[in-house]
Amino acid sequence: MRGLIWDGDDLVEVDDLDVVPPGPGQVTVEVRSAGLCHSDIKPIDGEMAQPVPAVLGHEAVGVVRARGAGVEMPLGQRVVLSVLQTCGTCDACAGGRPTLCAGPKDGTGAAADDPSPFRREGRVVERFRRLGAFAERTVVRERQAIPIPDGMPDAAAALLGCAVVTAFGAVEERARLGKGESVLVVGAGGLGLNVIQAARLAGAGQITVIDRNPRKAEIAELMGATDFAVAASDEDVVERSRALRIGRMPGSRPLRVSAETGPLTLRSPGRYDSV
Missing domain, CATH: 3.90.180.10 (Medium-chain alcohol dehydrogenases, catalytic domain)
Structure with a gap:
């Protein structure tokens, strides 16, 4: 064969x-x-x-x-x-x-x-x-x-x-994302796109995606992203996330993050998951 x-x-x-x-x-x-x-x-x-x-x-x-x-x-x-x-x-x-x-x-x-x-x-x-x-x-x-x-x-x-169960497991089992919570996903690749879908199904409120490729915006929004931003470097990811004030809306619950640079993007209280 x-x-x-x-x-x-x-x-x-x-x-x-x-x-x-x-x-x-x-x-x-x-x-x-x-x-x-x-x-x-x-x-x-x-x-x-x-x-x-x-x-x-x-x-x-x-x-x-x-x-x-x-x-x-x-x-x-x-x-x-x-x-x-x-x-x-x-x-x-x-x-x-x-x-x-x-x-x-x-x-x-x-x-x-x-x-x-x-x-x-x-x-x-x-x-x-x-x-x-x-x-x-x-x-x-x-x-x-x-x-x-x-x-x-x-x-x-x-x-x-692999891709689907890994992403859904991160959202449901690791982050335990709740309805109305805010999510930042850095990287709209195979795992990132499935994280977006999982977050949407979990009832997340704001789902912000940051990627270096502006062409990812359309598919990210198709999967359920509410916001999309372009970052040119890891440092730019941190600055972008802080400027977006994710997770700071009145009454919002802790921010969940999925990215290698995630710890630097967190506001208190917050949690970071890398997938």
Whole structure:
């Protein structure tokens, strides 16, 4: 099958990549669409350790084509893939907090990964973030394959696996944004745009977005931003945020901020979240 492999020097498109059959508790997923997240670039830029050769990619949607022993998910089920390899039985998983899973861990403290299912010329090809989505098929645990309805377009559904849940989790779980609160989002990229959507759904009042690119204004407003400003540098971000007097409206509640320069933009009382 076809796949995109990072060999440590180049991204190589191949057509002789193999995938092993699913083992107990695993499913084979035919990848329909995969997103390109900035995290996928980090191994290439040397910003994230990754054994090579490896199939990158961790945002994907697809269809279950094969299943191992003990799997209940039906063949043909449309799914979005998750990087979380949780046990499903510990207190954290049972309590709805799978990111705190107490299951087996690797040397970094992350959930221990199953062996990579990819092979090429008889040798193991590693996978990125317990998925390896830049291939026509991949094998994951059943719990990593989340059923989704048929009506959602593949390209949009793929983003649910990382960009959307990361942003919504930051707004709902970390910031615990409340109705009527003010929000400053610095950077209208993939995560920032989803933070805007999440803030709007949470009932935020003023949602101000600051970005270096003025062309981001239209899409930011489409996602729910109430205000948009252009900043040329990190220092400009701080000055702009202070000039906008975000979170200082009469009766407003604490300001929530999402940006690397966020701490410098805060007015008291305020909270800062980086996503």
